Amino acid sequence: MMLLEFDNVTQSYGAAPVVDAMSFALADGEIGCLLGSSGCGKTTVLRCIAGFEPLQSGDIRLAGQALAKVPAHQRPIGMVFQDYALFPHLTVSANVGFGLKGWARRERTARVAELLELVGLADSGSKYPHELSGGQQQRVALARALAPKPRLILLDEPFSNLDVDLRERLSREVRDILKREGMSAILVTHDQHEAFAMADKVGVMQQGRLRQWDTPYRLYHQPADRAVADFIGQGVLVPGMVSGPASLSFELGEFSGQLPDELAAGDAVDVLLRPDDVVHDDASPLTATVLARDFRGTVFHYTLALPSGQKVLAQVPSHHDHAIGEAIGIRLELDHLIAFGR
Amino acid sequence: MMDFSQIVPALPALADGMVLTLKLLAMSVAGGVVLGTLLALARLSSLPLLSGLAKFYVNYFRSIPLLLVISWFYLVVPLIYTWLTGSFEPVGAFTSCLVAFVMFEAAYFSEIVRAGIQSIPKGQVNAGYALGMRYDQVMRLIVLPQAFRKMTPLLLQQSIILFQDTSLVYAVGLLDFLNAARSKGDIVGLPHEFLIFAGAVYFVISMGATQLVKRLQKRFAV
Numbered sequence: 001m002m003l004l005e006f007d008n009v010t011q012s013y014g015a016a017p018v019v020d021a022m023s024f025a026l027a028d029g030e031i032g033c034l035l036g037s038s039g040c041g042k043t044t045v046l047r048c049i050a051g052f053e054p055l056q057s058g059d060i061r062l063a064g065q066a067l068a069k070v071p072a073h074q075r076p077i078g079m080v081f082q083d084y085a086l087f088p089h090l091t092v093s094a095n096v097g098f099g100l101k102g103w104a105r106r107e108r109t110a111r112v113a114e115l116l117e118l119v120g121l122a123d124s125g126s127k128y129p130h131e132l133s134g135g136q137q138q139r140v141a142l143a144r145a146l147a148p149k150p151r152l153i154l155l156d157e158p159f160s161n162l163d164v165d166l167r168e169r170l171s172r173e174v175r176d177i178l179k180r181e182g183m184s185a186i187l188v189t190h191d192q193h194e195a196f197a198m199a200d201k202v203g204v205m206q207q208g209r210l211r212q213w214d215t216p217y218r219l220y221h222q223p224a225d226r227a228v229a230d231f232i233g234q235g236v237l238v239p240g241m242v243s244g245p246a247s248l249s250f251e252l253g254e255f256s257g258q259l260p261d262e263l264a265a266g267d268a269v270d271v272l273l274r275p276d277d278v279v280h281d282d283a284s285p286l287t288a289t290v291l292a293r294d295f296r297g298t299v300f301h302y303t304l305a306l307p308s309g310q311k312v313l314a315q316v317p318s319h320h321d322h323a324i325g326e327a328i329g330i331r332l333e334l335d336h337l338i339a340f341g342r
Numbered sequence: 343m344m345d346f347s348q349i350v351p352a353l354p355a356l357a358d359g360m361v362l363t364l365k366l367l368a369m370s371v372a373g374g375v376v377l378g379t380l381l382a383l384a385r386l387s388s389l390p391l392l393s394g395l396a397k398f399y400v401n402y403f404r405s406i407p408l409l410l411v412i413s414w415f416y417l418v419v420p421l422i423y424t425w426l427t428g429s430f431e432p433v434g435a436f437t438s439c440l441v442a443f444v445m446f447e448a449a450y451f452s453e454i455v456r457a458g459i460q461s462i463p464k465g466q467v468n469a470g471y472a473l474g475m476r477y478d479q480v481m482r483l484i485v486l487p488q489a490f491r492k493m494t495p496l497l498l499q500q501s502i503i504l505f506q507d508t509s510l511v512y513a514v515g516l517l518d519f520l521n522a523a524r525s526k527g528d529i530v531g532l533p534h535e536f537l538i539f540a541g542a543v544y545f546v547i548s549m550g551a552t553q554l555v556k557r558l559q560k561r562f563a564v
Binding site: 078 | 463465468470471472476479483484487488
């Protein structure tokens with residue numbers, strides 16, 4: 001059985017639904033992520049699960065139990081807020097122990113110590129939140145949410161207030177902590193790298209709809225529709241045509257692989273080419289002209305023009321330094337065919 | 343020629359008056375803040391009836407003169423006391439005045455408390471709920487402690503005003519500091535000197551307290 005079932009939920013304010021007939025499920029121990037630009041409804045989903053918003057239609061079940069009529073404070077769900085919402089008048093220890101009302105004093109002290117140790121703040125228990133750095137506050141917020149041993153943790157844009165460097169390190173750290181505790185979690189973010197780094201399952205949201213709920217690998221290599229392909233990673237859509245039951249052809253040749261069932265031979269399609277599909281190969285008879293170059297340290301991202309003028313992106317090892325206007329040999333390595341009918 | 347020498351022998355009586363003033367002030371502030379907090383919570387309630395009643399209460403008491411409330415409660419409190427307890431024991435002017443001040447000041451305190459509660463971000467409340475706290479626990483443990491920290495200067499400022507307003511009890515014959523000074527002055531035939539002295543005492547205490555509040559405000563602002 002799934003730990004969390006989000007079942008056909010619709011929430012509207014005024015006429016337009018903010019969350020539109022949305023469903024997904026999270027297995028026990030899994031980390032899920034809702035990914036989308038601001039205003040796509042992802043935070044509303046989180047607020048519904050936490051119980052801060054009354055459910056208008058649909059069902060949310062936690063371990064089989066319907067949550068609609070359970071008030072927020074009775075749900076075994078912890079939350080890490082975007083601004084952390086630490087209690088400024090309480091020490092770090094008191095913050096972490098706040099959800100442990102009703103525990104015996106000895107157990108409470110032990111649990112707080114255990115969590116401060118877990119998040120690497122064992123010495124900071126007597127400090128106040130304002131005495132900590134942003135990253136440390138973030139960790140206190142996580143420890144506070146974990147302390148009462150909830151079934152599920154919700155994280156609302158947890159790293160958006162942090163520097164890029166710290167964000168990357170902390171997202172890895174938080175994932176480790178959640179996995180070590182065997183905790184299930186749902187994260188909400190607009191940052192794709194964060195989503196991929198943290199989550200086992202990622203859902204791409206757009207205008208209140210869940211376009212695809214899948215592993216990061218499949219989102220990247222088998223996007224369900226154009227919107228997902230567009231949102232996840234980089235790439236260019238190149239016009240082509242279905243040439244057989246499992247093949248399609250376009251400017252760079254004929255390629256075979258699995259195609260969506262609804263496509264038939266003769267259909268005009270757009271083929272998605274990722275930068276990592278286009279491989280630099282001096283021996284290849286195919287050449288393209290460098291239009292623009294973007295040096296990223298470990299790799300170059302070249303914008304290339306095919307003979308027809310069609311632009312493609314290519315990811316090339318960083319020592320292949322080519323000038324703008326130069327023609328370079330390329331070939332395609334298409335492990336997955338991604339094509340959308342037109 | 344002014345003669346302030348008669349004030350010295352009158353000091354014990356004046357001190358008694360000051361004790362009454364301060365006692366009335368302290369009890370009124372304590373009661374007013376408690377009642378005011380309850381009114382603020384009612385005012386912020388999602389139940390329309392409750393918030394409507396609280397709003398009416400606040401607007402009503404802010405629209406009538408304090409002197410009227412004092413005089414009226416002087417007449418009404420004994421009646422209600424008799425009606426509630428069945429006993430005809432006299433209630434006394436002090437209790438009547440205390441009830442009047444608590445109920446009147448609660449209207450003002452409640453507006454301060456309401457602003458204080460509203461200044462606490464909603465995320466703090468949700469964080470409390472997410473940690474399993476009920477509404478009353480969230481208020482008692484998270485919101486009110488932070489709100490009171492923020493409003494302490496305003497509550498103190500309001501209390502200084504109340505310190506001056508306690509002198510209105512002369513209307514029902516209570517011997518507070520001002521009334522004691524007035525009656526002593528009349529008895530020895532030096533009303534001007536005694537009133538000037540009383541004015542100086544009020545000024546020094548109020549001014550000193552205001553300066554203290556200002557310093558406190560600076561410390562809390564950090």
